[in-house]
Amino acid sequence: MSSTVDTSALAVLKTPQTARVLAASLLGRIPLGAAPLALLVFARETMTLTLAGLLVGAYTAGMAVGQPMLARLADRWRQPPVLWLAVTVSTVGFALVAASLAGPLTVGAAALAGLGAPPFEACLRVLWRDLLPEERIHTAYTLDTATQELIFVVGPVLTLGAVAAFGPAGGLAAAALCQAVGTAWFATAPAVRRWRGVPAVRHWAGPLRSGPLRVVLGALVLIGAGVGSVAVAATGYAEAAGGRSWAGWLLAAQAVGALTGGLLYVRSRTARRYGTLPRAAAALALGYLPLLLIPDPPVMLALMAVSGLALPPLLTITFVGIDAVAPAGTAAEAFAWAATAFSVGSALGAAATGPLLDGTGSTAAGFAIAPVTIGLAWLVLALAARRPTPTPAGV
Secondary structure, rough: HHHHHHOOOOHHHOOOOHHHHHHHHHOOHHHHHHHHHHHHHHHHOOOOOOHHHHHHHHHHHHHHHHHHHHHHHHHOHHHHHHHHHHHHHHHHHHHHHOOOHHHHHHHHHHHHHHHHOOOOOHHHOOOHHHHHHHHHHHHHHHHHHHHHHHHHHHHHHHHHHHHHHOOOOOOHHHHHHHHHHHHHHHHHOOOHHHHOOOOOOOOOHHHHOOOOHHHHHHHHHHHHHHHHHHHHHHHHHHHOEEEEHHHHHHHHHHHHHHHHHHHHHHHOOOHHHHHHHHHHHHHHHHHHHHHHHHOOOOHHHHHHHHHOOOOOHHHHHHHHHHHHHHHHHHHOHHHHHHHHHHHHHHHHHHHHHHHHHHHHHOHHHHHHHHHHHHHHHOOOOOOOOEEEOOOHHHH
């Protein structure tokens, strides 16, 4: 019976409400790609470079804390009230940043903007099983992860355009507006209003009491560190190549590669049949190795695109596994912890790459972080897959 079900991306998007909730969540997640740059531009125009870094760090830290907390509320309550509360808090935070308060207060406002960022990723991913047959779940997760790359292309462009049109605070306003409109569009969808968390015995640790989930979250920190390091290494490469503008093109090429990888994965039954988390992690690590050659920019563009191919399949397999091992009634929070683990790893990877580039003067050293940390993630997942207890590593 399952062989007769159309699992194409088009079939998923034609299913009632799926296109709406996916598009609305992408719009609401624009601040992921827009807010860090908006905060940097605003602070550099009106404050100091040191404070600019603190604002971005505070926003990221706020999100790391807020996403699991808000998702837990959604698991135990309903999505719309949590989303409306969250977006209100975040919008107030952005407004306070734009008000140019005293330094510490502005940092606190940035943290508030991140703390209230609506948990779209978690809220979207728990909807798929309500909207789609089992055979299309893989495709839905892949569409989600692949199209998310658009956020990191559109977000910076939107920020720079808004700043050019409306001044330093324009980027903050654009991020907050996208988030608010996305929330309204998403929270009013019938599927979102209808969704309820699964009744279950509650535990203070939530989904973190699952050992297999903790393994995957640890691997996601390492994978995130690798992905985050490449953004900084690409900037260092662009400067060494004599044109900072190359950095944007390199990251855009990687995003295009990830989008392409996601679409190819959807079409390949063989890849879905034989794909496991360790294999996907190994493919991602290997995809980053050619970057160590440090070729001329045109070739580097192609290699960056190749490096992005394996990320959506890896994340798809991860989300399917998380859905399988999360304790009953904790799915939204489990997905939020996955997003947090990846974001924390990305921040750590970026933070480590800058000093490494400065200390060694070697662009190759910066690009070496990704295959090393993702290789470690492969090792963790491969060892976990050999245990007799089922883990997502074997999904």
